[in-house]
Amino acid sequence: MRLSTINYYFREAFQSVLRNSWLSVASIGVVAVSLLILGSSLLLVLNANSIAANLESSVEISLFLKEETSSDEIEALEKEIKAMPEVTEVKFVSKAQALEEMKKNFGDKQDILTGLEEKNPLPDALRIKTSVVDQVAPLAYQLESFDAVDQVRYGQGVVEKLLALSKWVRTAGLVTMVLLGIAAVFLIATTIRLSVFARRKEVGIMKMLGATNWFVRFPFLLEGMFLGLTGSLLAVVAVYYGYLSLIGSIELSLPFIQLISDRSLLVPLVESLLGLGLVIGVAGSMISLRKFLNT
C-alpha cells in the first residue's frame, strides 16, 4: 500500500469525524459510558469474588468440647476428624489459648478479663477447615453427633448468603457487560451509517471513478476504530482514577475491606477495555459497511 493512500485514509477518516462532530462526540460518549459501566461492573465482580474468596477461606467450624473430655479422647477425636475427606485442617485450641485470643480481641479493654485465668469458663475447642464451603453445613451436622462434642458453631446462613451474592454479582455483571457491548456496537454502526449517508455523493463519485470496495470502506472503518478507541480511552481514564480514589477513601474509612489494587490485575483490565473499544468500533463499522457498497 502506498504512503499517499494511507495518508488519504487517515485524512478522510478524521475529516469525517470532524465533519460529523456532534455525532462523533455522541458515539464516543456512548462507547465511553458503556465501557465505564462495563469496567466498573468488572471491578465490582472481581472485588466481590476476592472478598468472597477471603471470607470463604476464613469460614471454619468451631467444635466446643464437653468439660470432662480427657486429652486422650481429644487426640483420638482430632485424628478421626482429620481422616474425613472434606476436612483440610484441624486445630486444637485449649481453653487457655482461647482466653488469650479473647484478650487480644478486647485490646486495651482486656482488664475486664483479669482473674478469669483461675476459673476459665471457656471450653476446649477444635477448629476445622474444609476444602469447599458447600460442605460446611453437612459436616457441622455430622460432627454434632460425637459424644465429646458439646456445641458446634459455624457461620450458619452467612456462608450460604455470601455464595448466593457472589454468584448473583457474577451473573448480573456478565449480563450487563454483554448487553452494553451489543448496545455500543449498534450505536457505532448507526454513527457510521449516518457518516456514510452524509458522504453518499462522494462515495458515488469514488465508485464511478473505479475505487475498489475496500478503498471506499477503509476510511469508514478507521473512523469506527477511532470512535471506539477514543471512547474506551475516556472510560479507562475514568475507571482507573475513579477506582484509585475509591481505594484511597475506603482504606481510610473501611480498613477491613480489602480491594484489589495490584497492577497485575488492573493492567489487563485496562488493556482489555481498550481492546474491546477497538473491537466495538470495528464491529460497528463492519455492520454498516457489509450491506453497503456491493456493486
Place this chain on the structure above:
Amino acid sequence: MIQLYNVTKTYDNGVKALSDVTLRIHKGEFVFLVGPSGAGKSTLTKLLSREELPSRGQVILDGKSLIRMRPGEVPYLRRKIGMVFQDFRLLPQKTVFENVAFALEVIGASKKDIHKSVPKVLSMVGLPDKAGVFPNHLSGGEQQRVSIARALVNNPFLIIADEPTGNLDPETSWDLMKLLLDINLRGTTVIMATHACDIVDALKKRVLELTGGKLVRDEKEGAYRCEA
C-alpha cells in the same frame, strides 16, 4: 469494441427500460444517443459502466463480458471509462485540482503521478489557471470542463457523457462539444446521450435513437430531426 446482443432490462419495479437492443460501437467512434426522456438512454449508459446488469442478453466491452465479470473486477473496468454527467458531480469541498486528483487518489496513484497528470489535463480542457479554485466559484461550463478533466485523467478508452450540456447555455455547450470532439480525435470513443437537437444535427455523427426501450434508428451521419 462495444457489443450489445438482445439486451433487455426490466427493473425490479417492473419498468421495462430496454427491450431487445442489439448494437455495436467501434473504437474511436463518436455516437449520439437520442430519444425522449425515459426511452432508456441512461439505462444503456448504466449497463456499460456496469451499474446495472441486463435482465437478458449480453454486453461485451473491450472483449469482456460484463455479465460474467466478477464484482471485484468492476472497479478496474470503471478506471478505463470516463463518466460525465449533466450535474457535473464535483465535490464542493475540494478545489479543481483536488477534484481531478481524486480520480487518481482513488486508484492509489503516487503524489508524483498526480502532480504530473493533473496540470496536463487541466490545460487540455482549457482551465490551466483554475487549479486552486473551488467548483462553486466556476461557471457551469467551467465546472463541466473540470468533470471532463477528471474523466480524462486516467486515459480512458471510452467516455460516456450523459446529457453533458443539459445545464449549459447554447454558446457554452458548443465550446464543450469542441472539447469532446477534440478528445474523440485523439482516439477515445465517445458516447453522448443528449436532447440537444441543434448539436446532433450540426455535427452529423452516428445517431442511435431509443424510443420506449427499443432501438428505433441507427444512422451514420444522422440528425436528431427536431420536430418541436
